[in-house]
Amino acid sequence: MNYFKYNSVMNIKPGKIRSWLEEHKLPPRLLLLLIGIVSTLWFLLRVIPKPSRASYPCMKVAAPLMSGFVIYILSIGGVALAFRKARTSLMNGRYFLTGALFFLMLGFMLISVTSSVHFLQAADTDYSGPEDAPNQPFGTPTGIKPGRVVWAWDPQATNENCLNTFESKDYFFKTENTNSEVVKKMFRASLMELTGEKSVKASWDALFKNLNNKKYQKKDGYKKGEKIFIKINQGTSRWLLTDEDKEKGYNYPETFEPTPLRQAACYGTCETGPYFVLEILRELVNECGIAQEDISVGDPMTDIYGHNFEVWFAEFPKVAYLDKFATHHNRTMTKPTEKDYLIYSNKVQKDPLYDVIVEADYLINVANLKPHIAAGISLTAKNHFGSQGRPTAGHLHNYLITPRGAAGSNGGYHKYRVRVDMMGSKYLGRNTLLYVVDGLFGGGSIETRVPVRYFMPPFNNDWCNSLFVSLDQVALESVCFDFLRSEWNGINAHDPMNNRAEKNPNIRGVDDYLHQAADSKNWPEGIKYDPDGSGTPIPSLGVHEHWNNPMLKQYSANLGTGNGIELFSIPDTLVKNVSSKRKGNQ
Structure with a gap:
């Protein structure tokens, strides 16, 4: 037992x-x-x-x-x-x-x-993992197919011989290390399984109608001139690139002088790569007919790396590629709003957002599959630490599991968690068209360093070669959390390039923010999450649940035992659906 x-x-x-x-x-x-x-x-x-x-x-x-x-x-x-x-x-x-x-x-x-x-x-330092039992969902599933998370895995997506080291310069984002045709197929198939539509164009139309119905109770599709912002993760560019590197196009240098922050293992860090975002741009522009000028891409707090920008700009030069500090190299400068739009529910402070976020009609949140030294895990909710308008997000780390990377100093449940406010903000989580987690190269134990090969099946000491998409942010992060806590269990011995904290995803309370985002019964005493200052607390933002075990990876909707998460896998042999209610593209 x-x-x-x-x-x-x-x-x-x-x-x-x-x-x-x-x-x-x-x-x-x-x-x-x-x-x-x-x-x-x-x-x-x-x-x-x-x-x-x-x-x-x-x-x-x-x-x-x-x-x-x-x-x-x-x-x-x-x-x-x-x-x-x-x-x-x-x-x-x-x-x-x-x-x-x-x-x-x-x-x-x-x-x-x-x-x-x-x-x-x-x-x-309590590494006991989550306190709730498997297949006991709580919260309200959301999405076109409520509670569905699509996981696509294809071992041909990446080059298994990729070294991704500063010494080799064989970085994961290089063309030879990602099969763009396989990535294209993975994303397109995932989108159609998420929506139940038979084409990519119809799938995007369904996404627009789904969000507009949630916001305005009208199933309207995309209208010409509406703005789309694609939020990516590029946090290390702010401090890893020198002024000279930025002047040369925001690319990694050939040589560098090590500092306490700037280490060889930081180059090739697990952050947004070019290929899933490129596929999104191709679908929005080429298949949905959306004007490039109405799309923005970036991480507003910082800069876009040259290795991403060059790939995207080559095909879509009229898209706005954001920069916090400059407009050279075809960048569009973004700035914080004068007004505070994010009101933290512990009543301690408020933050501005960025103009591109407040002005956006739709957000697409593209994060990475990776642990985090202070948060335990870093996914789409943590991705919005780069959306608030202060110079850094240091003030938000006080509400994570290990605020200074110290053992267990803020673990446990029923504590104020800032990510719930971000998930519930009408400008952030509740304005999101699609949640994407890039798992081609899964992150190592420290979020600002290189990805590593994963051991749990089906990865088996290869790169993760995965993509996760959902319309239910709580369900998506719950699934990714199960992957990360199973992989980083203190038993697997990962590449020493990035394995300092082998058990951090299993610190007790890592999923506290998901408990609270799913159900207000889990909120701390005296806290009512209302990040917009509307006077009305946020509703359930989705469904939370843990799978039955790391081998079968089944949730209650897969088993037909509850109204919880369904993990739909591509290929479908990875996760079996016992229930006949949710099978295939229905």
Whole structure:
């Protein structure tokens, strides 16, 4: 019996117990003893009858807490015993023995300190993963096919021999490392399965009507002159490129001087590549007839890399390619709004957005599949950290799981999460036409460094070769979270170029923002999410759920057991649909 099934049967949630203890402000020493005693009893009662249970996720959490507690108690006892013996020896004039016992006592004290530090760290850094059981959906599915997430995988999409290192200059975004024809087929097939339409043009028309119906209760298609903004992820260009690099066209340099930020592993970082965005532009312009002048592409806080711009500009020179700082190299400068349009629901601060966002009739959110050292995961919601108008997004990191990359300092559930505001903003999440997660090259453990090969099936030590699309942002991020927490499980050993934090996606509470975006019952006490300042809290933004296991990857809609997520795979052999309700392009 695994951890999640056991909890679903017994209705025991260790995360909620811990939150209750913290809220009631029990003394740290008492809390330490309670956690140690409970962990020890739990481990012994479960593992002694059946030793194989030691491999269960819950046992892996309990084991370091138990061992730290036991060593701590033994070392305290050792100090007391050594002190008593030393005092007796001193009174009897046995000075040599007294000295030996004194040093023994110091040794026990050192063990006590180090073990207690280990114990506290184990208690603070909770890598137990999500607290909700598999296939228990909550929230309201949304989209043309509510709750559907399409996952396309084709191992021919990328060059398996791509090195993607600064030394080789064989970066993932180079033409020879991506098969653009395969990428085209993946995107087109995904779009049609997402909408149930038989053509790409009809699919885009369905997307426009779906969003307009949500915003205006009118199923209107795209109208000439309406503005489309494609939000990409290019955050590292702001600090990785020097002024000289930018003057030369925003391309990576041939040589560089290392700094604490600028390292070789940052070049070829897991951010937006050229080919899915190129396919989107081709479909919008060439098949839907939308004018290039009505489309903008960029990450407003920063610059577009030259390796992307050159590919897009070659075919679509009249599209606006955004830049925060300049207009040279055929860039269009964007600027923050004078008014604050994003009102954070903890009432601490507000932020402007960028003019291109406020003026857009439709957004297309293109993110990457990757972990994040502070957030646990970085997907479409995190992508909007580059949409607020301050010079950096540093102030928003206080509301992530590990604000400074420190272990577990803001983990857990029912805490204010800024990404919920971004998902619920009428200018951001609720103005999004399509959510796209580029998973051709899955990210390594640090978001600002290179992608790595993934081990879980079907990747099997190859690049991810994947695309995820959905109209339900909560469902999409829930699926991608399941992929990331399964891949980054602390067991797989990834490329040392980017594997410093092998377990971060499994820090307890990484999906807290998804719980809250799905259902207001999960909001923290005193918080009502209203990022537009309208006076009306946001509704459910989608459905959240975890799959049954990493091998089958089935959700409740796949199994026919609930009104939750459906993971529709291309090819359909990857994820089986047991239910006859949702099969194929219906």
